[in-house]
Amino acid sequence: MVDSFACSFRATELDARRGIVSVVERLKEMGIPNTRVDEVQIALAEAVNNVVEHAYAETATGDVLIRCNLHPDRLWVEIRDAGAPFPASKLPEGRAVDVNTDTPLEDLPEGGFGWFLIRELTSDIQYQRNMDNNQLSLCFEIQLTN
Amino acid sequence: MSLTSTEADGAQVVTVNAQRIDAAMAIQFKEDMRTETEAGPKRVILDLSRVDFIDSSGLGAIVAAMKQLGKERKLDLAGLTPMVDKVFRLTRMDTVFNLYDTLQDALDPEHVEN
Numbered sequence: 001m002v003d004s005f006a007c008s009f010r011a012t013e014l015d016a017r018r019g020i021v022s023v024v025e026r027l028k029e030m031g032i033p034n035t036r037v038d039e040v041q042i043a044l045a046e047a048v049n050n051v052v053e054h055a056y057a058e059t060a061t062g063d064v065l066i067r068c069n070l071h072p073d074r075l076w077v078e079i080r081d082a083g084a085p086f087p088a089s090k091l092p093e094g095r096a097v098d099v100n101t102d103t104p105l106e107d108l109p110e111g112g113f114g115w116f117l118i119r120e121l122t123s124d125i126q127y128q129r130n131m132d133n134n135q136l137s138l139c140f141e142i143q144l145t146n
Numbered sequence: 147m148s149l150t151s152t153e154a155d156g157a158q159v160v161t162v163n164a165q166r167i168d169a170a171m172a173i174q175f176k177e178d179m180r181t182e183t184e185a186g187p188k189r190v191i192l193d194l195s196r197v198d199f200i201d202s203s204g205l206g207a208i209v210a211a212m213k214q215l216g217k218e219r220k221l222d223l224a225g226l227t228p229m230v231d232k233v234f235r236l237t238r239m240d241t242v243f244n245l246y247d248t249l250q251d252a253l254d255p256e257h258v259e260n
Contacts (some may be wrong), residue, residue, distance in 0.1 A: 009155055013168075013169045013170035014170050016169065016170070017166065017168055035228070037202065038228065038229045038232065039232070041199065041229070042201070042229065042232065042233060043240075045168065045169075045199075045201045046201060046202055049168075049169045049201060049202070052169065053169070076249075081235050083225045096237075096238065097237060097239075098236065099239065099241060099242055100238075100241050100242075101241055101242070103242065105212070105213055105216075105217060106213065108209050108212070108213065108242060109206070109209065109210045110206035110207075110210050110213075111202065111203075112202075113202035113205055113206070113237045114201075114202045115237075116237065117202060117233070117236060117237065120236055121236075
């Protein structure tokens, strides 16, 4: 059996925060362990931030639609928006940022962590550009507690 | 203001009074850090014990706050909650900052790293 829910919100930073928090609450109610929901939240927040900052950067702000489908052993989180496609319709690589204790202060990165986090925390990612919207799906393996 | 600031043992302790340092908060956080740390002790300890979520924008804002301090001063982080700790470790930014479990540890001479 698949347990599903969906929600949508305007693609602004504050509405995104509220939307992410509400999705997180629902995932906890579904019995996904809190530490796993934490990881879903980190990846989901990065994906939604990208929509707010990039997909709707050049167009009028629209909505973000999130649908969660919980299967017995995995969770698919689908994020849809009506903004611009990814450059060249390809997902960013999200390479690890190269830092260590010797990295000079001025060379420390202040960004570029988002896609790295998404790729680290998911077991599968699918992206589809439809006629006028983006559909990004993130998969997380899940062991239910109840 | 998202921050409050005190001095302890010659260090400035800046406490973040927000649950989330996310995209909606990052710019304000960076500006507030600039105001709070414009002048003051060489060592600044950022107390993150009330923050339960950080995203890449928040992480970038903390890096920016450290850069604002310049080479003569340093930013240490204390009280990382589980999700904040996870983001620092996943992105390897835990190698860039001194991290302390609690503010008390950050102030304890036995724990302090240079």
